[in-house]
Amino acid sequence: MSAKALLKLGMVGGGQGAFIGAVHRAAARLDGETALVCGSFSRDMANSVETGEALSLSADRCYSDYAQMLATETGAGESIGKPDNALECLSIVTPNDSHVAIAKDAIARGIHVICDKPAGVSLSEVEELAALLNGSAASYALTHTYLGYPMVWQARHIAAQKSFGPVRKVVVNYTQGWLASQLEKEGSRQASWRTDPKRSGPAGAFGDIGSHAHSLVEFITNSRMNSLSARLSSAFADRALDDDGEARFNLDNGATGTLIASQICAGDENTLTIRVYGENAGLEWHQMEPNTLTERAQGGLVTVHRAGADKPLCEEALARCRLPSGHPEGYLEAFANLYRGFAHAISQGITPAQAGIPGIAEALRGMAFLEAAVASSENDGAWTDIKAPSVGPDLKGLLS
Known part of the structure; x- marks a missing residue:
């Protein structure tokens, strides 16, 4: 063979x-x-x-x-x-x-x-x-x-169920503390280019981690963010890009939400948390405890979903688990799921979206989100439409 x-x-x-x-x-x-x-x-x-x-x-x-x-x-x-x-x-x-x-x-x-x-x-x-x-x-x-984590796929699956009810509210927070001081003045290469508009682009923290929060919201809710009201700022007068920001947003499915992306939260490491609320229940997932997804029903029932190849999860979540429950999988495994999926897409002649991998459609929506956030902030937080970029039929993304 x-x-x-x-x-x-x-x-x-x-x-x-x-x-x-x-x-x-x-x-x-x-x-x-x-x-x-x-x-x-x-x-x-x-x-x-x-x-x-x-x-x-x-x-x-x-x-x-x-x-x-x-x-x-x-x-x-x-x-x-x-x-x-x-x-x-x-x-x-x-x-x-x-x-x-x-x-x-x-x-x-x-x-x-x-x-x-x-x-x-x-x-x-x-x-x-x-x-x-x-x-x-x-x-x-x-x-x-973060779209490579099994429990993010499980959250998407649950949020789509009739028993969960239509999604009404989303709250996503992504906070770090690594730019709480001016590392760009202390020789940090990473801080130097991330705070430089010529190299980083129009947004700092929002471009770095706000883009992740945006993709997570759209993926789990299976709905596009269409407008927002944003405030971006910096803790330092001579830092050219935002290191802190928040936005209110609307989704195509009628839900509303808030997004916080900050890199000046001293003591925070990589604190990405998302909460999605439907008519009958809510979901909560923490990136620093990625193998747990908590579902809370309106009547008080709490269900804790756990990652593991031997767990009763949806097909898409199970496909991203390598080990039985109790054997933690994390960031590298989630990242590896993207590389594995892309390799399969190429070998099988299918699109990245068909392999469950973000592609050019997500790239376009992410940039449209960032430009709308910057424009809104420069206009005193005015509500701003997020451009819906057109893509060809062969470039459709993960949103159905």
């Missing part, structure tokens, strides 16, 4: 000293669905080679220029003398301002793309990316990590 064909993965970004690149690599290899074959990990060639060699890559497959990597590694692989090991999919883990340019270059060469969120720094550039994708043989995925 022939060995299973692995998806050949390259990476842009994620060199020595970076955070999220190592997380992507760990997630990608967890299920044995991908193989890292090349990387442009840093503009510093020494850093790129050092990173690659630590990952068992030869120096000739490490680059300081992603464009050179794409030119060398694509096609049948003759240029590298390894036609069975040629690049098929690119993982983009760079700052936001380069996401779209790199993705467009890869897609134009027929290379699939899995990109860190948000998709870019403006809705217009992401719309250009969507236009390029429409009709392309390449696929695109966006790593909204």
Whole structure:
């Protein structure tokens, strides 16, 4: 029997000293669905080679220029003398301002793309990316990590049941404390680019973690956010982007909600919590206790749903569990579910949405949300419509 064909993965970004690149690599290899074959990990060639060699890559497959990597590694692989090991999919883990340019270059060469969120720094550039994708043989995925958790899928399943009743209210809070001081003035590379509008885009905390909260609301409720009233601010007069914000919002299904995204909550680590209330019950999920979903019925009955491959969960949640109950699975496993799903989508010739993976539709809605939030805040919190970007029939997302 022939060995299973692995998806050949390259990476842009994620060199020595970076955070999220190592997380992507760990997630990608967890299920044995991908193989890292090349990387442009840093503009510093020494850093790129050092990173690659630590990952068992030869120096000739490490680059300081992603464009050179794409030119060398694509096609049948003759240029590298390894036609069975040629690049098929690119993982983009760079700052936001380069996401779209790199993705467009890869897609134009027929290379699939899995990109860190948000998709870019403006809705217009992401719309250009969507236009390029429409009709392309390449696929695109966006790593909204929390959509990989089994209990998030269970929450979506329960919220859709008649017994839960129509969704009426959503409350989502995502708070961290890492920017409670001005780390950008203390040599932090992460803080430096995330507080720079040229690299991060129009929003700071809202772009970094508010985008996750937005995607979680839309996914669990299976409804699009259509308007909002937002206030974004910074704790420091000379910090150019928001580090704190909140928004009221409306959903297409008639529900209303509130969203808080803040990185100045001293002492908070990664406190993402969502509560969804229907006519007859409410749901509550905490990212820092991801294997538990609490359902509270109006009559007082409380049901605690627990993750585990041996639990009575919906099919979609069970498909994202690897272990029996009592064996905690968390962030890396959720991230790995995205990589595994994307690999399956590519091998089976289906769309990311059909594999349960966020893609270009989610990328467009996320950027539309961020631009509406910034516009509303600049207009003293005025209610602002969130643009509903049009996508082709082959690019529909996870919202049915």
